[in-house]
Amino acid sequence: MNEKNDLLLRALRGEYTERPPVWMMRQAGRYLPDYIKLREKYSFFERCSTPELAAEITIQPVEQVGVDAAIIFSDILVVPKAMGMEVQILEGKGPLLPEPIKQYTDLDKLRIPDPDQSLGYVFDALRLTKSRLNGRVPLIGFAGAPWTLLCYMVQGKGSKTFDEARAFCFTQPETAHRLLQMITDTTIAYLKGQVAAGADVVQVFDSWGGLLSPDDFETFSLQYSRQIVAALKDECLTILFAKGAWFALESMSQTGAHGLGLDWCISPQLARKLAGDQVTLQGNFDPARLLGPIPSIQKEVRKMIRSFGSHRYIANLGHGILPNVPVDHARAFVDTVKEWALAEKEHNTPA
């Protein structure tokens, strides 16, 4: 094991890595007993906005599960909050934005904030985490894609299909585009601030990109994520993860993003074919598989790495880790990736 583990950075740059780096979306939180203890004492926004707590939570999976990267503990909805919306995170129930955007005049209530003023707590958390990590592993910052943030800002809460948000785009396209551009401008400044505060990599989460038709994804999502990637890609390494938007893998590979995240509903072979070989792929273990027995986790992880190949590849889940995953199952996932080169040698040696 390297003292300074830069596997993730090398994989994103397309350099040789002796094995794929591994981390897990939502690795900080939920399933970790030490996190659950903090959750009992502090509200969600207290945990996010207190640098001591956020740094502690961010580092927990590095120390306890052995991942190759830390991702700052925060939430994509800090951006709508900084823009002036009320955002509540209800424990176990998800987000609630009690005054969603319904019409053009509602945009007057929003602002494009100075991130140092309204999101400084995230930068403080990044700086503290960076210092505590002391180079052990890279630090990932993140933000929601403008389309995904619009979903919450218009629908006001979680949804299976965000029908109201889609209908909003179709009935009031002008308002939608103005809102998307406001979110984009805020996000660019916010992510630049994250890089200045120590993020080595930033990931843009488009959790609801797959709810749009291919044409509408380009119109209401990708043209904005593309601006974000373009503004960041020379300042840091970038990963774009649009869940369900397999149909846009080719377009996304041309944004300049160093990495593309994948959910579990696409085969590694097809993902590579669509994305080409000039971008690093990240994913795509079905998170529900971590609830299965450890030997089956090990077998499926090896199969996944063989399918992706170990070059330009980052092992991860296809979505966030589930709250009820036993810690030793998460560790089995990580360890199997770490032992991959050895296991593969055995696999290829005739008995």
Add this chain to the structure above:
Amino acid sequence: MNEKNDLLLRALRGEYTERPPVWMMRQAGRYLPDYIKLREKYSFFERCSTPELAAEITIQPVEQVGVDAAIIFSDILVVPKAMGMEVQILEGKGPLLPEPIKQYTDLDKLRIPDPDQSLGYVFDALRLTKSRLNGRVPLIGFAGAPWTLLCYMVQGKGSKTFDEARAFCFTQPETAHRLLQMITDTTIAYLKGQVAAGADVVQVFDSWGGLLSPDDFETFSLQYSRQIVAALKDECLTILFAKGAWFALESMSQTGAHGLGLDWCISPQLARKLAGDQVTLQGNFDPARLLGPIPSIQKEVRKMIRSFGSHRYIANLGHGILPNVPVDHARAFVDTVKEWALAEKEHNTPA
């Protein structure tokens, strides 16, 4: 307009149609004022299980919106109910199965029912509807795909991602496969009964197929839907709709199904390329677009038909119609398809 409109049947057989047939998933219900009146008087299962009511609701969109087919008013969860599970449909809240399947011994509580005994009310509704339709349009029967029914039977309620159902398959594959086979056997007998009662076409709804990886979709879903299609395809016309399972379009085209349903997250061109030209495609208008202004509905519908082409194609939504769609918007969708040949002639005539 034909007095006996068999456009849907001809499109599914791959025969020439002067224009694409059109119907809408969930066309019977929700957005229709006459339906809403009945909903205020009768519970969901009363509406399903009273042939007079079910027939009336089934025929409403034929008479009020002018669709080219009727689809029997029912619910996919009548099958778990007939198998012995308690199923509640909570108005505006979705389904609740208070005693979900958790382990192998829970299967002992289930039976493979005689459909005439426990689902006879659906057959009665089909017979009455068939007689009242008097050949005006074809009648569609339906059932849920085994995987989708397992989702509800294991999770016990609706979910964005049915994590518990997926985890159940990974942790208890033997139990999952036995349950899936029980559902499959029940469904085959049920759909054969629907055909005997007058259904010209049956559609298998795999609403949650797209939550599985391509390999798991084959293992836990398609191998069962394939049995259903094989058992029915010589008795009636069949449509398989696996929402989100674009990755399996090629495999699904080889099941022998006459038609494949598509959600809105795939381009018509790619769908045709993956499915080949020996199967009829059905879809795939984004249901949220019906909330937009009528001129934009008309424009997008024409674009959709041009992309699919009018041969071996059935115009439909990519998922169920939304409850808040104005009736005249639904009618605009249907009318635009009906006027397509004329509109296309104008489109292609140089000014």
